[in-house]
Amino acid sequence: MCGRFTLAADEKQLIEAFDIPTLMFDFQPSYNVAPGQSTVVVAADKAGRRAGQLKWGFVPGWLDQPGSGFINARAESVADKPSFRDAFARRRCLVPADGFYEWGRDGDAKIPHWFHPSAGSPVALGGIWESWSRPGKEPKHTFAILTTAANEDVLGIHDRMPLVISPQAFSVWLDRNARAAQLESLLRSAPNGTFDVHSVTDRVNRPSENDAGLTEPTA
Numbered sequence: 001m002c003g004r005f006t007l008a009a010d011e012k013q014l015i016e017a018f019d020i021p022t023l024m025f026d027f028q029p030s031y032n033v034a035p036g037q038s039t040v041v042v043a044a045d046k047a048g049r050r051a052g053q054l055k056w057g058f059v060p061g062w063l064d065q066p067g068s069g070f071i072n073a074r075a076e077s078v079a080d081k082p083s084f085r086d087a088f089a090r091r092r093c094l095v096p097a098d099g100f101y102e103w104g105r106d107g108d109a110k111i112p113h114w115f116h117p118s119a120g121s122p123v124a125l126g127g128i129w130e131s132w133s134r135p136g137k138e139p140k141h142t143f144a145i146l147t148t149a150a151n152e153d154v155l156g157i158h159d160r161m162p163l164v165i166s167p168q169a170f171s172v173w174l175d176r177n178a179r180a181a182q183l184e185s186l187l188r189s190a191p192n193g194t195f196d197v198h199s200v201t202d203r204v205n206r207p208s209e210n211d212a213g214l215t216e217p218t219a
Contacts, residue, residue, distance in 0.1 A: 002072055002125070002145045002162040004204065005033050005100040006114070006215060007040060009122045014096055017122050018042050018170070020051045031214045033097075034207035035071045041129060041143050042094040044174035058087070058144035059132045066132050066140055073128060075148045075163050075187040079180070084144070087128040088183075090176050094124040094165060095145055099215065101204055104157040112204045113157050114215050115195040123194075126163035126173060126186070151189040153197065164190040 008029040015022065020042060033039050038053045057069030060083045070083065078088045099116035117123050126146045133139040146163040154161040165173045169186050172178050198217040203209040 002100055002102075002147055002160075003035065005095075005097045005125070005145075005162070006031050006116075007033060007097055007122070008212070008215075009096065009098050013122060014040065014051070017167075018049065018051070018094065018096060018124070020049050023051055025053055030210055031212055032101075032204055032207060032210045036068065037207070040096050041127065042096065042124070042174075043091070043129065044176075049170075049174065052141075054093075054129055054141050054143045056144075057142050058084070058128065058130055059140050059142045060084075061086075061130055061132050063132065064134070069140075069142050070144050072147050073144045075126075075146045078128070078146055078187075079183075084128060087130050091129050092173050092183075093127045093129045093143060094170060094173065095127040095143065096122050097125050097162075098122045100125075100162055101200070102154065102158045102161075112200050112202055113197050114200045114204075115154060115161075115197045116215070118193060118196050124165045124167070124170065124173075126165045146187070148187065148189045151194070152192040153190075153195040157197070161189065163187065164194060 035056050038055050041054045042051050059066040059069040073084045078084045103110045127143045129143040131141050147160045148163050150159050150161045204214045
């Protein structure tokens with residue numbers, strides 16, 4: 001799964017990496033993006049790509065009571081699961097990140113690790129988004145991150161990892177008319193060597209903690 005990630009890149013890096021216009025909101029970098037928080041998401045419409053802020057915790061539009069939502073959707077079943085299939089077909093997005101956290105075991109202890117791109121630049125995690133609304137209730141605009149089987153970078157710590165969309169595939173992933181075969185070809189683990197990893201402080205366990213020290217190596 002993917003339960004925490006980082007987005008500490010600056011606005012200029014995001015604009016260049018994702019080929020988007022100047023952000024129309026106050027962007028605050030984060031070293032500890034947690035479920036229930038809002039973060040940058042890139043989608044596309046007839047006017048082209050654009051960035052907005054959505055809450056992490058996907059709420060299907062047909063639910064009467066939204067709850068906290070789903071933070072992840074498995075790539076192997078996202079096209080068929082009733083909660084996700086409509087969004088996967090029509091509302092895919094890119095979730096910018098410059099790393100993600102995963103927890104491994106050392107005896108009874110759970111040790112957090114930070115996986116970050118070997119190339120240094122932000123990556124795009126594959127996501128889906130949805131809008132939920134009911135009369136008299138505050139609308140919710142949410143997203144989930146797709147996950148795949150772990151590659152060799154991650155497998156020693158966890159058996160799942162976030163789906164990574166390469167820059168060459170951005171246009172296909174964001175195309176509402178993309179063919180099923182095109183999308184299926186993207187639902188695979190990132191190439192080995194995409195990420196470096198090191199253990200980090202357990203302060204990351206607390207969503208209220210958010211500073212550059214969270215990503216510093218502890219060993």
